[in-house]
Amino acid sequence: AQSVTQLDSHVSVSEGTPVLLRCNYSSSYSPSLFWYVQHPNKxxxxxxxxTSAATLVKGINGFEAEFKKSETSFHLTKPSAHMSDAAEYFCVVIRTGFQKLVFGTGTRLLVSP
Amino acid sequence: DTAVSQTPKYLVTQMGNDKSIKCEQNLGHDTMYWYKQDSKKFLKIMFSYNNKELIINETVPNRFSPKSPDKAHLNLHINSLELGDSAVYFCASSFRTGGIVVGTGELFFGEGSRLTVL
Incomplete structure (x- = not known):
C-alpha cells in the first residue's frame, strides 16, 4: 500500500527566507508524487x-521538489518565502496508473514579516 | 467561471436530519470525487464516479449516497446525520482517458462545503 508521512505539522519561516517542507513516502510500486496547497477556506x-520523469520537479509560485528514491523522500522547497505562501501543504502519493490519491496529514506553513 | 462549484458552502443542521451537497464541474472532465476533510485537516476519499459509473467506494456508512446524473454533476446525500459527520466535504474532478486509468494525480477541487451537525 502507498502512504506518505509529512514530518512537520507546522513550519514557521520569515518572509524572504527559504522554505523546506518534508515528505517521506512508502510505496511497493513505482509511485507518482504530488504536492497540493490549500489556502484558508479554499x-x-x-x-x-x-511521475517518473525528471527527479527535480518545478511547480508554480517558485516551488520545487526533488524525488530521492534512496531516501524515499519528496521534500518541497522554495528559495524565498512570501507572505502569500502561508497555507496548508499536502504531500500526496498515487500508485502510477491508478486513480486513488493518498494524502499526507498536511504541513501548515506560517510566514512572518 | 468557477471550474468546480459546490453548494451550499456552509450547512448547519441537527442530528438525525437528511441533507444534500451538490457539485458541478465545467471542465469537461469525466471523473468526479468526494473527499472528506476532518477537523485535523486529514483528507480521505469517499467516492469516485467515472461517466456516471461508481469506480471508488471507500468504507463509508451507507447513510452516504452519491448520485451522478451526468458526468458534470456529482451530488452527495447524507441520511440521519450524526455528530461525527461534521467536516468539510470537497468535490473534485479529473480526466480518466478511455478505458485506461490515468493516474496523473491532477485533481481540480471545489472550495468545500462545511457541514456542522449539532
Whole structure:
C-alpha cells in the first residue's frame, strides 16, 4: 500500500527566507508524487507532480521538489518565502496508473514579516 | 467561471436530519470525487464516479449516497446525520482517458462545503 508521512505539522519561516517542507513516502510500486496547497477556506490546488520523469520537479509560485528514491523522500522547497505562501501543504502519493490519491496529514506553513 | 462549484458552502443542521451537497464541474472532465476533510485537516476519499459509473467506494456508512446524473454533476446525500459527520466535504474532478486509468494525480477541487451537525 502507498502512504506518505509529512514530518512537520507546522513550519514557521520569515518572509524572504527559504522554505523546506518534508515528505517521506512508502510505496511497493513505482509511485507518482504530488504536492497540493490549500489556502484558508479554499479548495486544494496542485503545486507540482513527479511521475517518473525528471527527479527535480518545478511547480508554480517558485516551488520545487526533488524525488530521492534512496531516501524515499519528496521534500518541497522554495528559495524565498512570501507572505502569500502561508497555507496548508499536502504531500500526496498515487500508485502510477491508478486513480486513488493518498494524502499526507498536511504541513501548515506560517510566514512572518 | 468557477471550474468546480459546490453548494451550499456552509450547512448547519441537527442530528438525525437528511441533507444534500451538490457539485458541478465545467471542465469537461469525466471523473468526479468526494473527499472528506476532518477537523485535523486529514483528507480521505469517499467516492469516485467515472461517466456516471461508481469506480471508488471507500468504507463509508451507507447513510452516504452519491448520485451522478451526468458526468458534470456529482451530488452527495447524507441520511440521519450524526455528530461525527461534521467536516468539510470537497468535490473534485479529473480526466480518466478511455478505458485506461490515468493516474496523473491532477485533481481540480471545489472550495468545500462545511457541514456542522449539532
Amino acid at each position: 479548495g486544494l490546488q496542485l503545486l507540482l507532480k513527479y
